[in-house]
Amino acid sequence: MRALLAIVSVLVFCFSIGVTPNVAHSATKPTKTKSDVAKPASVLFIGNSFFYYNNSMHTVFLNLVKAADKGHKIRATSTTISGSGLSWHDVNAYFDPKGVGSYSFVGDNEVVFNPIDRKPFDVAMMLDCSQCPVHPTLRPVFFEYAKKHCDTIRKHGAEPVLYMTWAYADKPEMTEGLAEAYTKAGNDNGMLVVPAGLAFAASIKARPDINLYQADKRHPSKAGTYLGACTAYATLFGKSPEGSTYVFGLEPDVAASLQKTAWTTVKEYFGWK
Numbered sequence: 236m237r238a239l240l241a242i243v244s245v246l247v248f249c250f251s252i253g254v255t256p257n258v259a260h261s262a263t264k265p266t267k268t269k270s271d272v273a274k275p276a277s278v279l280f281i282g283n284s285f286f287y288y289n290n291s292m293h294t295v296f297l298n299l300v301k302a303a304d305k306g307h308k309i310r311a312t313s314t315t316i317s318g319s320g321l322s323w324h325d326v327n328a329y330f331d332p333k334g335v336g337s338y339s340f341v342g343d344n345e346v347v348f349n350p351i352d353r354k355p356f357d358v359a360m361m362l363d364c365s366q367c368p369v370h371p372t373l374r375p376v377f378f379e380y381a382k383k384h385c386d387t388i389r390k391h392g393a394e395p396v397l398y399m400t401w402a403y404a405d406k407p408e409m410t411e412g413l414a415e416a417y418t419k420a421g422n423d424n425g426m427l428v429v430p431a432g433l434a435f436a437a438s439i440k441a442r443p444d445i446n447l448y449q450a451d452k453r454h455p456s457k458a459g460t461y462l463g464a465c466t467a468y469a470t471l472f473g474k475s476p477e478g479s480t481y482v483f484g485l486e487p488d489v490a491a492s493l494q495k496t497a498w499t500t501v502k503e504y505f506g507w508k
Contacts, residue, residue, distance in 0.1 A: 260411070260414065260433060260503075260504075261411070261414035261415050261417075261418040261430075261433070261504070262411070262415055263415055263418045263419055263422065264418070264506070265418050265421055265422065265427075265428055265504065265505060266421075266422045266425070267421060267422070267425055267426060267427050267428075268427075268505040268506065268507070269427070269473060269505075270358070270394060270396070270427055270470070270471050270472075270473070271394045272357045272358055272394050272471075274304075274307060274472070275309065275357040275358045275394075275471060276307075276308060276309050276310070276357055277309065277310050277311070277312075277336070277354075277355070277356045277357050277358070278293070278296070278309070278310075278311045278312075278356065278357065278358045278359075278360060278471070279311070279312050279313075279314065279329060279335070279336075279355075279356040279358070279359040279360065279393075280292060280293045280296075280311065280312070280313040280314070280315070280360055280361075280398075281314050281315075281321075281324055281326065281329065281359060281360065281361035281362070281384075282313075282314075282315050282319070282361060282362040282398065283315050283316055283317060283318060283319045283320075283362070283364060284315065284317050284318070284454060285362060285365065285400055285454065285455065285463075286313055286315050286362065287313060287315040288449070288454045288455050288460060289455065289456075289457050289460040291313045291315075292313070292460050292463055292464050292467070293311040293312065293313040294311075295460055295461060295464035295483055296311055296464040296467055296468060297309060297310075297311045298481045298483070299464055299465065299468045299476055299479055299481055300468060300472070301481075302479050302480050302481035303468075303472075303474065303476070303479060310336070310339060312335055312336045312356070314329055314335055318364065319364060320363050320364040320367045320373065320376065320377070320380070321361060321362075321363045321367070321376075321377060321380035321381060321384060322376050322379075322380045324361075324384070326359070326361075326384045326387045326388060327387050327391075329355075329356075329359070330355045330356070330387075330388075330391040330393070331355075332349075332351040332352070332353070332355055333351060335355070336349065336355055336356070337349055337351070354391075354392055354393070355391065355393070356391075356393045357393055357394065358393060358394045358395075358396055358471065359384075359388045359393050359394070359395055359396065360396040360397075360398050360429065360467065360471075361381075361384060361395070361396070361397060361398060362397070362398040362399075362400050363377050363380075363381075363400070365400055365403070365453055366409075368400075368412070368413055368416035368417060368420075369409060369412040369413055369416060374416065377416065377420065378416075378419075378420055378423070381397065381420040381423075381424060381426075382420075382423065382424050385424040385425075385426055394427070395424070395426050396426060396427045396428070396429060396470075396471070397417050397420060397421050397426050397427070397428045397429070398417075398428075398429045398431060398463075398467065399413060399414060399417040399418075399428055399429060399430050399431050399432040399433065400413055400417075400431065400432050401413070401431060401432040401434075401435035401436070401447075401455075401459075401463075402432065402435070402436065403452050403453050404447075404448040404452035404453075405452050407436065407439070410432055410433065410435070410436045413432050414430070414432055414433055417432070427470065427471075428470075428504075429466055429467050429470045429471075430466060430470070430500055430501060430504040431462070431463045431466045431467070433500050433504060434462055434463070434465075434466045434496055434497050434500040434501075435447055435459065435462065435463075437496050437499065437500050438462055438492070438493060438496045441492070441496060442489075442492050442496075445458050445489055445492060445493070446458060447459035447462060457483060457484065457485060458485060458489060458493060460483070461482075461483045461485060461490065461493055462493040462496065462497060464483075465479075465493055465494055465496075465497035465498075466497040466500060466501060468497075469497050469498050469501040470501050470505075473507075475494070475498040476494045476497055476498060477491070477494045477495055477498055478494070479494060
């Protein structure tokens with residue numbers, strides 16, 4: 236009887252403080268909980284193949300935004316290097332108005348040159364290599380370049396954002412280490428963090444039948460990319476992706492589950508009501 240009461244007490248405590256039992260989380264809480272840009276008009280994705288799989292996460296993100304607000308004009312660009320960590324990227328070069336994003340494809344593949352005096356990007360969202368933040372040798376490099384790139388992005392008048400990656404399918408124990416590292420780096424530099432890794436863990440617990448991975452157990456499946464994009468949308472816009480008509484070719488019930496998981500994860504991570 237005493238053992239039963241103890242278990243009930245633990246469960247009541249968990250739910251009273253908003254923690255779901257057996258769901259991965261970051262022990263350190265984020266100090267920045269909202270984007271500085273209410274409705275970003277341009278977003279730069281800086282990373283590697285975790286971003287560019289499935290025709291690139293920035294494309295899925297764009298379609299989610301457009302489906303939610305057809306009147307909001309937004310562009311997104313992806314600068315990715317296969318297998319890269321943050322230290323591989325020359326972020327300063329990405330803000331050269333004559334370089335990345337200097338022209339766009341519109342309509343029937345028409346090339347339009349963008350004004351060189353415009354602000355290149357409102358937000359720059361970056362991720363490290365899949366193991367770097369928890370690797371004993373590469374972990375210090377992650378924190379070094381998170382700060383370096385954060386400073387560079389701010390110098391160009393944009394908001395820096397970290398994108399928390401997910402654990403490998405066969406190494407779920409990576410989740411909390413990655414969450415802790417990204418959250419700490421975010422707090423150290425006053426950066427917002429997209430809790431995609433925690434969303435992956437939550438989805439696997441809630442709907443293990445939804446496969447979020449490619450056969451290599453690292454890269455995202457279409458469902459994984461969709462979940463990651465929904466989490467980025469919820470974080471940057473502060474809105475739920477639930478009910479979005481854009482489902483990325485997924486079955487409606489699968490898309491609905493991923494939308495809900497993204498929103499629940501974001502609210503719990505930031506402590507939103």
